[in-house]
Amino acid sequence: MTTKDDVEGAAVADGTPDAGCDCGRDCPPYSPAPAAEEVRAPDGPVMAGDVVGGDRVVGFAYVPPQPGTPAGAPHDRLLTEGDGGLVSPPPRAVPALRPPGPGDERLPHDRLDRQFVVPAARQSRCLPAAVHDLLAGGSAPWSQVLPQLARTVRGAGHELWLSGGAPRELLSGRGRDAVRDLDLTGTAPAGRFAELARRTLEEDGETYELRTPVSPDTLVCTVLDDDELTPLMDYRGLGAGGFAFPATGTDLVADSLQRDFTVNSVLYDFERHLVLDPGERGLPHLTGPRRVLAPVGLSSDPRVQAALALRAVKFLVRWETDGPVNTGELLAWTGEFPDDLAGRVRERGDQAWAQLLALHHECLGGVEADRQTAVASTLGPSVERLLRTLLGSPA
Numbered sequence: 241m242t243t244k245d246d247v248e249g250a251a252v253a254d255g256t257p258d259a260g261c262d263c264g265r266d267c268p269p270y271s272p273a274p275a276a277e278e279v280r281a282p283d284g285p286v287m288a289g290d291v292v293g294g295d296r297v298v299g300f301a302y303v304p305p306q307p308g309t310p311a312g313a314p315h316d317r318l319l320t321e322g323d324g325g326l327v328s329p330p331p332r333a334v335p336a337l338r339p340p341g342p343g344d345e346r347l348p349h350d351r352l353d354r355q356f357v358v359p360a361a362r363q364s365r366c367l368p369a370a371v372h373d374l375l376a377g378g379s380a381p382w383s384q385v386l387p388q389l390a391r392t393v394r395g396a397g398h399e400l401w402l403s404g405g406a407p408r409e410l411l412s413g414r415g416r417d418a419v420r421d422l423d424l425t426g427t428a429p430a431g432r433f434a435e436l437a438r439r440t441l442e443e444d445g446e447t448y449e450l451r452t453p454v455s456p457d458t459l460v461c462t463v464l465d466d467d468e469l470t471p472l473m474d475y476r477g478l479g480a481g482g483f484a485f486p487a488t489g490t491d492l493v494a495d496s497l498q499r500d501f502t503v504n505s506v507l508y509d510f511e512r513h514l515v516l517d518p519g520e521r522g523l524p525h526l527t528g529p530r531r532v533l534a535p536v537g538l539s540s541d542p543r544v545q546a547a548l549a550l551r552a553v554k555f556l557v558r559w560e561t562d563g564p565v566n567t568g569e570l571l572a573w574t575g576e577f578p579d580d581l582a583g584r585v586r587e588r589g590d591q592a593w594a595q596l597l598a599l600h601h602e603c604l605g606g607v608e609a610d611r612q613t614a615v616a617s618t619l620g621p622s623v624e625r626l627l628r629t630l631l632g633s634p635a
Contacts (some may be wrong), residue, residue, distance in 0.1 A: 263366040270361040279345045283337050284397030286318070287427060287490040288480075290343040292335060295320035299480035299489035300429035301329035304456040311434035311454040311461070324482045334429060348399055348427065348478075348492050349509060349516055356520055360513040363527070367410065368513045374406060374416045375510060382422050382472045385441070385463060392440045393428060394511065399490075400426040401516065402508040411506060411515065412526045414562070422473040425507065427490040430459040433475050437463055459486045492518035500548050501555070502534045531559065534569040542584035543592055545577050547599055549616075549623045550630075554603040556615045570619065577622035582629040600630045 261267040280287070290297045301317040313336070317329040349357055360367040376383050393400050404423035410416065428436065437452040441463075451464045463472045477488025479498030489495070496505035496519035503526050505519035517523040525532035533555055535548060552570060559565055578584050586593050604612050609631050616627040 261365055263369060265366065265369050267361075267365045267369055269365055270359060272359075272362075278347050278350065280338075280343075280347060281397055282340075285427070285432075286335055286338045287343070287348075288494075290338050291341050292318060292320065292339055295322070298323070299483075299487045300334060300477065301483070301485055301487050302430045302454065302456060302459055303329055304454070310438060311431050311452070312438075313429070313432040313435050315431040315454075316429040319480070319483070319487055327484050329485055334432070348490055349512075349514060352492060352516065352518055353520075356517040356523075358515040358517070358523065360508070360515055363411070363515055363523075367515075370410055370416060371402070371406075371508060371510055371513070374410070374419060375422075377416075380422075381465065381470075382463075385444075385472055386422070388444060389437055389440045389463075390511070392436050393426065393433065396428070396432075396436055398426050398428040398432075398436075399509075400424060400428075400511070402510055404504060407506045407508040407515070408503050408526065410508075411523070412503075412531060412562075421471065424473060424475040425478055425495065426475065427478065428475075429477055429488060430454045430461055433477070434461045437461065437475075457486065459488055492516060496522070497536060499536050500551055502532070502536055503555075505536065530564060530566050531562065532566040532569075534566075535573055538573050542578065542581055543588055543596070545574075546581055546585050546596055546626055549574060549577070549581070549619065549626060550596075550599055550603045552619060553612060553616050553623070553627065556618070557604070557607055557611065560615075567619070574619045574623050577620070579622055579625070581622050581626045597630065 260269075286292065286297055288297050288299060297318060297320055299319040301319055302311075303315050303317060305311060305315050313334065316334045318332040318334045319330070320332070323330060344351065360371070374380060375386055390400055401424065402422075403425040405421060406419050406423065409418040426433070431454065434452045434454050441452070452461055453464070454461045459476055461475045463475075464470065465472055478490055478492065478495035480487040480489035480491070480494055481498055492507070499505040499519070502519055502522045504522070505517070506522040506526060507516040507518070508514070509516060515523065519536065521532075521534070525534060533552060539545060539548075552567075552574075556565060556567070585596055612631065613624055613627050617624040
């Protein structure tokens with residue numbers, strides 16, 4: 241007779257080491273199953289790669305409605321090849337349904353190399369249960385809203401994934417208590433997601449008063465609590481670069497290139513319980529013997545450099561008790577920052593400086609000044625000077 245102790249530390253059928261269940265739920269070991277064949281619905285939404293009016297789709301933009309008008313699909317704009325030179329979104333509406341014609345019939349995750357689509361239970365037999373507890377646990381502020389919202393979004397033919405802190409903290413072993421907010425990403429354009437979210441909330445007798453504003457600067461749709469101040473969750477479509485205005489898309493690899501750090505490019509499919517690593521480095525950087533904090537892009541824009549420096553300090557402060565972090569790639573980049581990074585940001589105008597001050601408060605508002613500068617100094621003198629300048633600036 242095989243007991244639980246017999247399988248602790250054993251390998252599952254595909255050779256993956258099984259560390260056993262350590263959460264007390266007696267989670268079963270991973271058992272490989274045949275991959276389900278899934279294709280896009282012929283009457284589903286438009287995605288990148290489809291051809292509309294003879295032009296290939298690359299993404300979506302958003303034009304905010306008049307004050308007092310709720311965000312919706314009529315405010316989304318279709319982006320096609322050749323729109324990269326525009327300074328504002330085109331007047332092209334997003335069709336309600338994909339047109340007949342050429343297009344990739346695979347779902348977004350099936351377009352990735354299979355080695356970067358990892359069954360959650362193979363990564364950790366306790367991971368699916370941990371995600372379920374995070375999303376549906378009665379104490380979670382989003383638990384009343386998310387399950388029905390996810391069904392509505394997927395029922396409309398769109399994909400939805402966890403992004404940001406939830407997959408990062410759960411995969412790195414820090415647990416659900418380290419997840420401070422809920423970030424979602426998916427294939428729905430901003431206006432369409434806001435419309436679907438509003439429909440879901442209105443159909444629920446207890447959440448009909450919640451609001452779903454869209455930021456035209458970031459295309460983030462926030463589901464606000466009934467105080468209209470506290471966010472329950474944030475959604476932003478998959479990132480799409482190459483435009484002079486905010487844009488989203490449906491391509492997982494393109495999204496990974498828009499992230500700040502590799503560890504933030506990992507997504508979690510909470511319907512199929514799959515870990516997606518479209519950037520191909522995020523998962524090993526999170527789960528390897530030594531965590532790695534590596535930038536995705538090496539921007540020369542001082543505003544981007546300063547913002548990523550603040551986020552890097554935030555993560556290094558948060559991870560101080562988790563052991564050493566490999567910052568080799570990050571240091572190579574920050575070592576090239578201008579000596580007066582704060583001054584370079586100020587040169588971009590009062591708004592740029594105000595945005596950086598707000599980000600500093602958001603990232604490090606509760607951290608002692610000495611601790612901030614000590615951690616910043618590990619990223620080089622330019623980052624340390626930036627933090628000292630921000631700490632000396634009036635709020």
